Amino acid sequence: MLWAVATILFLMFRLMPTNPLAAYIDPTFTEEQQQLLMAKFGLDRPLWEQYFIYLKNLLQGELGDSFFYRQPVGERVMELLPNTLVLTFSSLIIAYVFGIIVGAWLAWKRDSVAERAAIPLVLTTRAMPEFWLGMLLLAVFSFTLGWFPAGGTRSPGSEYDGYLALYTSRDFLAHLVLPAMTLAIYSQGLPLLLMRSNMLEVMNEDFVTMARIKGLSNWTVVVRHAARNALLPVMTSFAIAVGYQIQGNVVVETVFSWPGLGRELVNAVSASDYPLAQGAFLMIAVVVVLMNLLADLLYSLLDPRISHA
Amino acid sequence: MHSDSASAEPIRGGSVLRWIRRIHLPLDDPFAIAGLLIYAVFILVAVFADQLATHDPLEILFTQDYQLAADLRPGEDGFVLGTTSLGRDIYSQLVYGSRSALLIGITAAFMVAVIGTVVGLLAGYFRGWTDIVLMRAADIAFGIPFLPFVIVLAAFLEPSIWNVVFAMALILWRDTGRVIRSQVLTLRTRAYIDAARVSGSSDLKIVFRHIAPNILPLSFLYGSIAIGWAILTEAAISFLGFGDPETISWGYMLQDAYASQALSTGGYYWFVPPGICIVLVVVAGFFISRGYEEILFPKLKE
Numbered sequence: 001m002l003w004a005v006a007t008i009l010f011l012m013f014r015l016m017p018t019n020p021l022a023a024y025i026d027p028t029f030t031e032e033q034q035q036l037l038m039a040k041f042g043l044d045r046p047l048w049e050q051y052f053i054y055l056k057n058l059l060q061g062e063l064g065d066s067f068f069y070r071q072p073v074g075e076r077v078m079e080l081l082p083n084t085l086v087l088t089f090s091s092l093i094i095a096y097v098f099g100i101i102v103g104a105w106l107a108w109k110r111d112s113v114a115e116r117a118a119i120p121l122v123l124t125t126r127a128m129p130e131f132w133l134g135m136l137l138l139a140v141f142s143f144t145l146g147w148f149p150a151g152g153t154r155s156p157g158s159e160y161d162g163y164l165a166l167y168t169s170r171d172f173l174a175h176l177v178l179p180a181m182t183l184a185i186y187s188q189g190l191p192l193l194l195m196r197s198n199m200l201e202v203m204n205e206d207f208v209t210m211a212r213i214k215g216l217s218n219w220t221v222v223v224r225h226a227a228r229n230a231l232l233p234v235m236t237s238f239a240i241a242v243g244y245q246i247q248g249n250v251v252v253e254t255v256f257s258w259p260g261l262g263r264e265l266v267n268a269v270s271a272s273d274y275p276l277a278q279g280a281f282l283m284i285a286v287v288v289v290l291m292n293l294l295a296d297l298l299y300s301l302l303d304p305r306i307s308h309a
Numbered sequence: 310m311h312s313d314s315a316s317a318e319p320i321r322g323g324s325v326l327r328w329i330r331r332i333h334l335p336l337d338d339p340f341a342i343a344g345l346l347i348y349a350v351f352i353l354v355a356v357f358a359d360q361l362a363t364h365d366p367l368e369i370l371f372t373q374d375y376q377l378a379a380d381l382r383p384g385e386d387g388f389v390l391g392t393t394s395l396g397r398d399i400y401s402q403l404v405y406g407s408r409s410a411l412l413i414g415i416t417a418a419f420m421v422a423v424i425g426t427v428v429g430l431l432a433g434y435f436r437g438w439t440d441i442v443l444m445r446a447a448d449i450a451f452g453i454p455f456l457p458f459v460i461v462l463a464a465f466l467e468p469s470i471w472n473v474v475f476a477m478a479l480i481l482w483r484d485t486g487r488v489i490r491s492q493v494l495t496l497r498t499r500a501y502i503d504a505a506r507v508s509g510s511s512d513l514k515i516v517f518r519h520i521a522p523n524i525l526p527l528s529f530l531y532g533s534i535a536i537g538w539a540i541l542t543e544a545a546i547s548f549l550g551f552g553d554p555e556t557i558s559w560g561y562m563l564q565d566a567y568a569s570q571a572l573s574t575g576g577y578y579w580f581v582p583p584g585i586c587i588v589l590v591v592v593a594g595f596f597i598s599r600g601y602e603e604i605l606f607p608k609l610k611e
Contacts, residue, residue, distance in 0.1 A: 004449045012461060120340060120596070127537060127591035129544045132563060132584035139577065247454040251545045255567070265457055266549050269464045281461065284454045292451060 003055075005285045009278060010054050058282075073279035077261065081283060084253070084260035088245045090176060091183035092238065099188040100234060103195025104227050107203065119193075126189040130248055134182040134255035141178060149175050179256040183249070187241060191234050198230035205229075236298045243291030246284050341600025347593035351586075355407040365401070402557050403582055409470055409558040410540050410590060417539030420478040422532035425485025426524065432486065433493025434516050443486070450483040459542060463551040470556050473543045481538065485531040492524050530601040537591035544587055559583035 106115045141147050202208060203226050211225045250262030257263070261280050268277035432443040459476040466472050496502065497520065505515050540559075546552050547560030548567065566580035 005452045008449070008453065012465070120592075123595045123599075124588060124592050127541075127588045127595060129541050129548075129560075129563075129584065129587055131545060131548050132580070132587065135563065135567060135580055136584070139580070247456045250456050250460065251548060254549060262457075266460060269460055270550065277461065281454070281457050284457055285452060288454050289452045 005289065006055070006058055006282065007051075009281060009285070010051055073275050076264070076276060077279045077283050080259060080261050080264050080280075083258065084246065084249055084262065087176065087179055087183070087253070087258060087260060088242060088249060091180040092187060092241055092245060094180065094184040095186075095188040095241075096191045096234070096238060098184070099191030100195050100231065102188075103192040103234075104199050104222065104230070106192070107196045107199030107230075108222055110200065122189045122192055125185055128186065129251075130182060130186050131251040131255045133185060134179065134252050137178050137182055138255065179252055179258055182252050182255075183245060186248070187245060190237060190241060194234050194237055195230060198233055199226055202226045202230045236295050239291045239295035239298060243288040243295075246287045246291075338596075338600040340596040344593035344596030344600070347589050348597075351407050351411060351590055351593075354404060355411045399562070399579055399582065402562050403559070403586060405557040406559040406562060406583060406586065409543070409556050410587070413470055413473055413543045413558075414536035414539045414590070414594075417474045417477045417481075418532040418535040420474060421481050421485060421535040422528045424478060424482035425531060426489055426521070426528045428482055428486035429489025429524070430493055430516050430521060433490040434497055434512070434520065440490070444490070447483040447486050450480050453480060455480055456542070456545060459546055460549060460551055463546050468551065468553040470543060470553055470558065472551075473539060473546055477535065477539055477542065481535060485528065485535075488531070489524050489527055492527060493520055496520050496523055526601060530598050533594045533598045533601065537594040540587060540590055559587050 102118075106118055109115050203222075208221060208226050211221045216225075246261070249260060250266060252258070253260045253263035254266055261283055265277055265280040265284070268274075268280060428443050428447070432440040455476075458480060459473060462476050463472040466475075502515060502519060505519050510518070543552070543558060544560030544563065547558055548564045550564060552558065552561055552564070554561070560583075562583040563580055566583075
């Protein structure tokens with residue numbers, strides 16, 4: 001699976017019309033110097049040989065050096081990954097807690113005015129371009145009201161030793177609020193709608209009717225009996241949402257100048273820094289594939305009925 | 310005699326009409342109607358953009374006293390929605406933006422629906438190797454992060470709005486293909502398919518004559534979702550600076566506003582309207598697809 005993605009990536013980067021060394025080669029270079037450079041990077045060898053070298057390097061975790069930073073790509077990508085993961089998980093946790101509670105509540109209040117108004121509203125949040133939502137929040141809460149900083153992960157001049165110190169600092173959390181809210185507003189729709197439809201389904205099942213007949217209170221029936229069962233598919237969707245969010249992060253990280261994988265990918269592509277772009281892309285693909293796999297696993301693990309079918 | 314000619318002659322027109330009726334426009338759902346109305350308005354705006362726009366969207370304008378008409382507020386000097394920091398008319402850009410949005414949305418949706426439907430039909434009907442190969446390809450497509458893929462593709466190819474359509478055709482058929490395949494798998498076991506086979510229909514005839522019409526609403530469901538996806542993707546790509554600078558789109562307007570510091574100068578009139586247009590068109594697609602879902606899966610209505 002990852003091999004297929006890596007192969008497509010290789011073909012994409014090699015067969016494109018632009019010279020992969022465009023960023024490296026100065027127009028004043030002579031033909032000979034260019035050939036020398038090509039040989040240094042192994043670009044003069046036949047395509048299939050390049051391909052095998054590429055695969056071999058990948059297996060050893062070797063992603064090449066960034067043209068721009070003159071630093072191994074693997075190192076650079078690993079530096080940025082935590083920032084992306086913190087942003088992704090904090091926003092998704094907010095989105096899921098909110099979505100699950102509100103989704104269950106909407107199912108309970110079936111056919112009320114609130115429910116009727118809520119569904120189109122939720123659909124509207126899913127129709128917003130994430131970066132536009134980010135721009136709105138940025139304009140209102142950062143530039144007009146001045147409540148939150150406008151971008152980055154820390155104030156200029158501040159230094160922290162290690163990720164933990166940074167991530168637990170007040171400064172970092174203030175920077176995190178707006179991008180995390182942007183992503184959370186966008187992604188709460190999925191758990192919310194899923195939770196609601198699962199609840200509606202579960203509420204019609206016999207064991208819920210049974211619980212009602214037993215005379216349990218409405219609250220106990222809804223929360224202890226129905227919600228617990230409706231929760232399973234929502235939890236498995238979390239893994240898929242992580243994979244999906246990692247891709248969507250690209251634009252939001254750019255709006256908020258968040259130093260993560262997505263923004264790095266955009267910058268690297270614009271600067272023709274191919275090894276770095278390739279590395280960032282591959283890292284994102286790894287997360288997507290792993291999360292799809294995890295979702296499949298969770299699905300059969302949490303609900304044993306699936307594997308019997 | 311009379312009845313003979315009626316049943317024999319209008320086969321062509323009849324079958325076209327029947328296919329149109331197969332699409333089942335969801336006309337009994339208020340949201341779906343709202344969605345269709347929003348589409349109708351945007352299509353009209355796109356068609357009559359030349360008449361509706363007050364200025365050339367890319368022309369740098371000047372006020373009557375020969376000053377650059379830059380950063381004008383809405384209503385100032387007759388610019389309905391104000392001007393950009395380069396002195397371009399925001400309202401006219403908005404009007405022309407509907408053209409690229411609809412062009413991209415409709416072609417991308419068409420590609421996604423057609424490719425997905427054909428893949429699903431072939432995989433579901435023929436099973437065996439065809440199925441294995443096509444569904445493996447779908448698995449791989451699911452493993453490719455879509456937006457990063459479009460970014461890389463758009464960066465390597467000439468800047469053009471068609472990059473988004475091309476990328477969607479390459480990747481996003483996966484969802485449609487999978488759903489339609491499973492639908493075909495259940496359809497092919499129906500008695501009327503057996504009847505067609507026994508009476509000597511070829512495989513192709515069974516697929517396209519007997520199975521395809523039944524999954525058409527499903528294709529349209531995924532097509533109407535893909536319209537929104539295409540517009541959102543194009544907006545993101547333009548925003549990241551990989552769009553075509555010669556074509557006015559809503560994403561281009563947002564990128565222009567963001568890059569020109571409109572956020573910090575309170576230029577809400579600049580970056581709010583394009584976003585609202587995107588939301589309206591995309592949400593219209595969602596409403597219509599919900600209408601379809603209720604036709605396709607009536608249990609939801611209970």
